[in-house]
């Protein structure tokens with residue numbers, strides 16, 4: 001069982017580049033909360049995609065990240081920060097943005113964190129999302145679907161999660177949706193994905209001190225109480241460690 005060494009691969013703790021914190025002080029407060037929650041590695045993933053309203057300059061993101069990393073080394077010396085992006089999955093554009101250096105893979109790896117419209121756009125059906133993600137896996141990147149539990153388009157179509165994983169796609173879930181999210185369907189869907197061992201990574205998807213704090217512990221407690229221990233060890237730590245060190249994470253097609 002992993003305790004107090006969790007890895008969050010999805011967070012908006014970098015100030016001034018998306019709808020996350022507005023100052024470095026707020027970023028550091030969020031890091032303090034994450035540390036208290038047992039997180040020791042955070043991948044910082046600002047939104048990136050002009051189509052959904054975010055196009056931060058790569059230079060600004062890098063500069064703010066270095067400043068935060070420098071300050072975090074002083075205040076939280078055992079906290080490791082890595083850089084990435086949460087990419088809006090605009091077909092035909094998203095890979096070019098990464099390849100041009102306008103957006104970042106996770107921790108310099110081949111893994112990409114990709115999102116669609118939060119509740120599913122009218123044209124972003126479950127079939128569309130599945131196809132777009134599998135296409136990226138065919139392009140020799142390792143695509144990770146951000147907050148996989150949240151897309152309403154998958155209601156009644158959960159078999160497509162399994163199809164995606166079978167097609168080379170990884171799934172990330174948000175810790176707070178396992179235990180704390182007030183929406184019944186989202187919570188049940190998150191638990192279904194984890195219960196079927198289809199999630200490979202976990203994150204806080206933290207945005208601000210006042211909105212969606214970087215909470216992890218209640219979700220991890222739920223997982224250890226209800227899922228296979230070895231699977232949870234990999235979900236909260238081991239798989240992300242492989243990602244950061246450039247190893248390929250095994251794709252399970254679930255139980």
Ligand SMILES: [Fe+2]
Nearest residue numbers: 010012086205
């Ligand atoms: Fe996010």
